[in-house]
Amino acid sequence: xxxxxxxxxxxxxxxxxxxxxxxxxxxxxxxxxxxxxxxxxxxxxxxxxxxxxxxxxxxxxxxxxxxxxxxxxxxxxxxxxxxxxxxxxxxxxxxxxxxxxxxxxxxxxxxxxxxxxxxxxxxxxxxxxxxxxxxxxxxxxxxxxxxxxxxxxxxxxxxxxxxxxxxxxxxxxxxxxxxxxxxxxxxxxxxxxxxxxxxxxxxxxxxxxxxxxxxxxxxxxxxxxxxxxxxxxxxxxxxxxxxxxxxxxxxxxxxxxxxxxxxxxxxxxxxxxxxxxxxxxxxxxxxxxxxxxxxxxxxxxxxxxxxxxxxxxxxxxxxxxxxxxxxxxxxxxxxxxxxxxxxxxxxxxxx
DNA sequence: ACGTAGAACGTAGGCTTCAT
DNA sequence: ATGAAGCCTACGTTCTACGT
Numbered sequence: 555x556x557x558x559x560x561x562x563x564x565x566x567x568x569x570x571x572x573x574x575x576x577x578x579x580x581x582x583x584x585x586x587x588x589x590x591x592x593x594x595x596x597x598x599x600x601x602x603x604x605x606x607x608x609x610x611x612x613x614x615x616x617x618x619x620x621x622x623x624x625x626x627x628x629x630x631x632x633x634x635x636x637x638x639x640x641x642x643x644x645x646x647x648x649x650x651x652x653x654x655x656x657x658x659x660x661x662x663x664x665x666x667x668x669x670x671x672x673x674x675x676x677x678x679x680x681x682x683x684x685x686x687x688x689x690x691x692x693x694x695x696x697x698x699x700x701x702x703x704x705x706x707x708x709x710x711x712x713x714x715x716x717x718x719x720x721x722x723x724x725x726x727x728x729x730x731x732x733x734x735x736x737x738x739x740x741x742x743x744x745x746x747x748x749x750x751x752x753x754x755x756x757x758x759x760x761x762x763x764x765x766x767x768x769x770x771x772x773x774x775x776x777x778x779x780x781x782x783x784x785x786x787x788x789x790x791x792x793x794x795x796x797x798x799x800x801x802x803x804x805x806x807x808x809x810x811x812x813x814x815x816x817x818x819x820x821x822x823x824x825x826x827x828x829x830x831x832x833x834x835x836x837x838x839x840x841x842x843x844x845x846x847x848x849x850x851x852x853x854x855x856x857x858x859x860x861x862x863x864x865x866x867x868x869x870x871x872x873x874x875x876x877x878x879x880x881x882x883x884x885x886x887x888x889x890x891x892x893x894x895x896x897x898x899x900x901x902x903x904x905x
Numbered sequence: 906a907c908g909t910a911g912a913a914c915g916t917a918g919g920c921t922t923c924a925t
Numbered sequence: 926a927t928g929a930a931g932c933c934t935a936c937g938t939t940c941t942a943c944g945t
Binding site: 684686687779780781852853854 | 909910911912
C-alpha cells in the first residue's frame with residue numbers, strides 16, 4: 555500500500571471537485587457529503603481522451619468540434635482498430651480526413667475549416683463549416699457502412715460481395731476528396747455559371763472585381779455551408795460508389811505509398827499526383843463541372859426572387875438534406891451519360 | 906428585437922444479435 | 926430455426942445561439 559497520495563489527474567468533473575475543495579478550505583461546506591468517484595490507474599493519454607469524449611459527447615454535450623479535436627490522441631490507439639464497427643472509429647477516420655482537408659496545402663479548404671466550432675466572428679476567414687459538420691458529413695457519406703438504411707460509403711462498404719471494400723489508403727482517400735472539391739472550385743473559376751455571375755454582381759452591373767471566388771469561399775454560397783458540404787459529399791459518394799460497381803478498374807491504382815503508419819502530407823501529395831494521371835481523374839472533373847453549374851446560392855444571397863428564395867430555404871435542416879440531394883440528382887441527370895445513368899438510379903430510389 | 910442556420914431532439918423502421 | 930430485444934441510422938421537428 556502506498557503511504558502517501560500518488561499524483562493523479564482529473565479527467566472530468568474538475569469544477570465540482572474544486573468547489574468541494576474551496577468550500578472545505580474556507581469552512582463553508584454545509585454538512586457532510588459523499589462524493590462518488592471513478593478512478594483508474596495507469597491510463598494512457600488515448601484512453602483518457604476516449605473517456606473524456608464518451609463522458610461529454612454522449613449524455614450532455616460540449617462543443618462537438620472541441621471533442622473531435624481530441625481524436626488525434628485516439629488515432630494511435632491500437633484497440634480502436636479492433637472495434638471497427640464502432641461509431642467512434644468511423645468518426646475518428648472522418649476527423650483525420652477533415653484535418654487533412656484543413657492542413658493540406660493543395661486542399662481548397664486549406665485553413666478554411668472552423669476547427670474549434672467558434673462563432674463566425676472569431677472563426678478563421680472563409681471557414682464556413684465547423685469541424686463537427688465535416689466529420690458528420692464524411693461519416694454519413696464516404697464512411698457509411700451500408701448497413702441498415704445507411705448509404706454505401708465508397709471508403710467503407712463492400713463494392714460487391716466478391717470484391718470487398720476499396721483497398722485505398724488514407725492518403726488516397728484524402729487525395730480523392732481534395733480532387734473532388736478542387737474540380738468544383740476550378741469549374742467555378744474557369745467557367746462561371748449563370749448563378750456565379752448573379753452572385754458576384756446581383757444588379758448585373760459591371761463589377762470592378764469580377765473574381766468568382768466568393769461563389770466558392772464566400773458566405774452566400776451553400777458550397778461553404780453545412781448543407782452544401784453534406785449535399786456534395788452525399789451525392790459524390792453515391793455517384794462514385796455506383797461507378798466503382800460498374801467500372802471497378804477505374805479505382806485500381808499502382809501506388810508508391812506505404813500502407814500503415816501515420817498519414818504524412820507528402821503521402822497525400824503523392825496520391826494526388828497519382829490520381830492526376832488516372833482515368834478516374836477525368837470522371838471527377840466531369841462530376842465537378844456538372845455540380846458547379848447547380849445554383850449554389852444560399853437563401854440569403856442577393857438577387858433571388860421570391861420563388862427561388864422559398865426553394866433555397868427548404869434546404870434547411872435535415873429534411874432539407876433530402877430535398878437538396880434530390881435536386882442535385884436531377885441536375886446531375888443532365889450531365890454526361892455515365893453520370894446521368896447513375897443519378898437516374900439514385901433518383902428512382904429516392905422517390 | 907427578430908430572423909436564420911444549423912445543432913439537438915425524439916422517433917420510426919429495419920437490421921443484428923441473443924436467447925430459447 | 927424463430928421470435929424478441931436492442932441497436933443504429935435517417936428523418937422530421939424543435940430549439941437556440943448568433944448576426945443583422
